[in-house]
Amino acid sequence: MQAMKNSGVRRPKLDWRFVQRFCRILKILFPSWSNQSVRMFLTLLGVTLSVQLVIYQVGLIPSQFYEVLSEKNYGKFKNLVLFAVMLILINSTLKSLDQYISSLLYVSWRKSLTEELHRTYFKGRVYYTLNVLCKDIDNPDQRISQDVERLCKQMSTMASRLLISPFTVTYYTYQCFNSAGWIGFVSIFGYFVVGSILNKILIGPIVSMLVEQEKLEGDFRFKHMQIRVNAEAAAFYRAGKVEHMRTDRRLQMLLSTQRSLMNKELWLYIGVNTFDYLGSILSYIVIAIPIFAGDYDGLTPGELSALVSKNAFVCIYLINCFTQLIDLSTTVSDVAGYTHRIGELREVMADIAKKQCEQDQYDPLSKDEPYSVPADTAFVLDRLSYKSPVSEELLVKDLTLKISQGTHMLVVGNTGTGKTSLLRVLNGLWEACNGSVEMTTCFGPRGVLFLPQKAYLTDGTLREQVIYPLKDIYPSSGSIDDERILKYLELVGLSNLLSRIGGLDTKVDWNWYDVLSPGEMQRLCFARLFYLQPKYAVLDEATSALTEEAEGQLYKACKQLGMTLISLGHRSTLKKHHDIMLRLCGGGQWELTKLKEA
Numbered sequence: 340m341q342a343m344k345n346s347g348v349r350r351p352k353l354d355w356r357f358v359q360r361f362c363r364i365l366k367i368l369f370p371s372w373s374n375q376s377v378r379m380f381l382t383l384l385g386v387t388l389s390v391q392l393v394i395y396q397v398g399l400i401p402s403q404f405y406e407v408l409s410e411k412n413y414g415k416f417k418n419l420v421l422f423a424v425m426l427i428l429i430n431s432t433l434k435s436l437d438q439y440i441s442s443l444l445y446v447s448w449r450k451s452l453t454e455e456l457h458r459t460y461f462k463g464r465v466y467y468t469l470n471v472l473c474k475d476i477d478n479p480d481q482r483i484s485q486d487v488e489r490l491c492k493q494m495s496t497m498a499s500r501l502l503i504s505p506f507t508v509t510y511y512t513y514q515c516f517n518s519a520g521w522i523g524f525v526s527i528f529g530y531f532v533v534g535s536i537l538n539k540i541l542i543g544p545i546v547s548m549l550v551e552q553e554k555l556e557g558d559f560r561f562k563h564m565q566i567r568v569n570a571e572a573a574a575f576y577r578a579g580k581v582e583h584m585r586t587d588r589r590l591q592m593l594l595s596t597q598r599s600l601m602n603k604e605l606w607l608y609i610g611v612n613t614f615d616y617l618g619s620i621l622s623y624i625v626i627a628i629p630i631f632a633g634d635y636d637g638l639t640p641g642e643l644s645a646l647v648s649k650n651a652f653v654c655i656y657l658i659n660c661f662t663q664l665i666d667l668s669t670t671v672s673d674v675a676g677y678t679h680r681i682g683e684l685r686e687v688m689a690d691i692a693k694k695q696c697e698q699d700q701y702d703p704l705s706k707d708e709p710y711s712v713p714a715d716t717a718f719v720l721d722r723l724s725y726k727s728p729v730s731e732e733l734l735v736k737d738l739t740l741k742i743s744q745g746t747h748m749l750v751v752g753n754t755g756t757g758k759t760s761l762l763r764v765l766n767g768l769w770e771a772c773n774g775s776v777e778m779t780t781c782f783g784p785r786g787v788l789f790l791p792q793k794a795y796l797t798d799g800t801l802r803e804q805v806i807y808p809l810k811d812i813y814p815s816s817g818s819i820d821d822e823r824i825l826k827y828l829e830l831v832g833l834s835n836l837l838s839r840i841g842g843l844d845t846k847v848d849w850n851w852y853d854v855l856s857p858g859e860m861q862r863l864c865f866a867r868l869f870y871l872q873p874k875y876a877v878l879d880e881a882t883s884a885l886t887e888e889a890e891g892q893l894y895k896a897c898k899q900l901g902m903t904l905i906s907l908g909h910r911s912t913l914k915k916h917h918d919i920m921l922r923l924c925g926g927g928q929w930e931l932t933k934l935k936e937a
């Protein structure tokens with residue numbers, strides 16, 4: 340909403356930018372000539388052309404009936420009926436095939452476009468920056484799931500009509516020119532041009548309103564998702580009333596925008612329908628011109644009515660081709676709206692990905708020359724200063740320190756002093772304002788692993804929770820891997836979970852956040868840590884929901900497994916597990932103290 344109100348932000352319209360964005364999307368939908376979508380598209384073209392040939396034959400049938408009936412020729416009449424039935428059967432089969440291929444195209448397009456968006460979305464840290472730090476774009480999830488779906492649906496419904504129109508327009512223009520002369524042909528074309536200009540004017544405001552409506556649709560859905568995810572917390576507050584009010588408020592905003600959109604669409608509908616019905620009268624005016632000019636004076640009434648019927652079909656069909664194009668206006672306005680939303684998302688994601696790629700090039704690990712930092716060091720911070728993205732005040736100023744193997748470090752400080760932000764900077768999620776931070780070891784099982792403050796559980800089986808973020812177990816380990824997982828589940832005190840769930844690989848359809856207590860979630864995250872056994876474990880209040888005794892056991896186990904710990908926390912009992920302590924004092928100040936003598 341805010342973005343739309345900014346005077347600097349261009350409103351989405353049916354303009355050149357739309358054409359560019361649309362062409363870029365087309366490139367994704369049709370990546371190469373040998374692509375499946377291209378083959379389907381060509382088949383669709385073949386089928387629609389065949390439909391047109393059959394329709395042309397069907398259209399000529401009434402005039403043949405006039406002729407046969409006025410001659411009272413029973414034999415010809417019988418053959419004509421059989422011919423007509425056959426044509427209708429072919430026609431209905433081809434039309435069904437047309438619908439079927441359009442649906443297949445929709446699925447294929449949706450796959451290509453969504454997968455392309457996913458590729459950039461999940462590249463590096465793009466999804467984080469987009470969802471947490473980037474304020475330029477609303478509801479990326481909705482754009483990827485719903486907007487792509489609707490765009491592909493609308494395009495697939497348009498496809499066959501758009502595909503065929505150049506052929507039908509050319510053919511029926513030629514026929515119309517033959518039967519009604521240049522006056523008929525020019526008047527029909529003029530009529531179409533006027534209709535198109537009017538429609539372009541009427542579509543203009545609809546596109547930007549549709550974009551706004553989709554944003555509000557996303558906000559409304561997000562509100563429901565928020566309640567779904569936090570149902571228990573809301574229920575403890577007995578927050579039904581307030582959430583009801585807030586959710587209704589979002590619904591009202593959405594519905595009022597939908598109403599305004601419909602008001603604008605009303606004018607477009609009036610335009611489209613008037614164009615349709617005026618078109619049918621225009622066809623008779625076009626036919627009337629040669630009749631009143633006396634061109635057909637020599638014909639008998641039977642011949643004249645057959646000719647009028649044939650000419651009427653040709654002219655009506657040409658007008659119909661144009662009205663079908665004009666009827667697409669509402670679909671075009673939808674396509675334009677979704678194209679802008681998806682195009683905008685692609686552009687922002689590409690920008691973020693490019694920027695992150697440039698940043699990563701400065702990563703010393705990716706440089707060719709040997710790095711001078713000792714191998715037993717994980718992070719080197721040199722006069723590092725950072726701040727939160729929305730504030731100008733430094734959280735930490737000129738922090739210089741090395742995090743080395745075997746030296747366990749505790750980071751403490753008041754709320755909001757920037758402890759978790761330090762980890763964000765170490766992980767490359769946030770940029771430093773000044774100075775440098777270098778991660779001199781890799782990320783993952785053999786290097787550094789972060790346990791964030793909010794335990795993250797993915798969807799899937801218990802095994803998938805434990806081995807996360809690995810995709811599969813180590814292929815060679817087989818049953819040894821099972822034993823390791825079971826051992827670590829026991830070590831963290833979660834063996835009961837295994838019997839509760841029914842096995843490591845039992846498929847679960849619940850949300851892990853709903854069935855585990857915060858303590859159990861933290862224990863599960865430790866099982867993950869033990870399984871992955873990194874050299875360095877960065878723990879952000881990872882034991883806050885556990886007893887001090889459990890905390891002690893888990894820290895001991897980490898050390899026995901050879902991990903160097905970097906912990907954040909408020910508890911004084913944490914001190915005894917660490918060698919040095921970094922205190923963040925706020926306002927950029929910090930102090931480093933030794934907890935144990937070496």
Ligand SMILES: Nc1ncnc2c1ncn2[C@@H]1O[C@H](COP(=O)(O)OP(=O)(O)OP(=O)(O)O)[C@@H](O)[C@H]1O
Pocket residue numbers: 471472727728729734752753754755756757758759760761
């Ligand atoms: N995504 C964000 N966008 C803008 N500001 C943020 C964001 N995340 C955190 N901040 C702000 O940055 C400051 C430091 O936050 P941080 O999470 O590092 O605090 P912390 O010291 O870890 O606090 P706590 O002890 O409560 O975990 C806070 O003022 C916070 O509001």
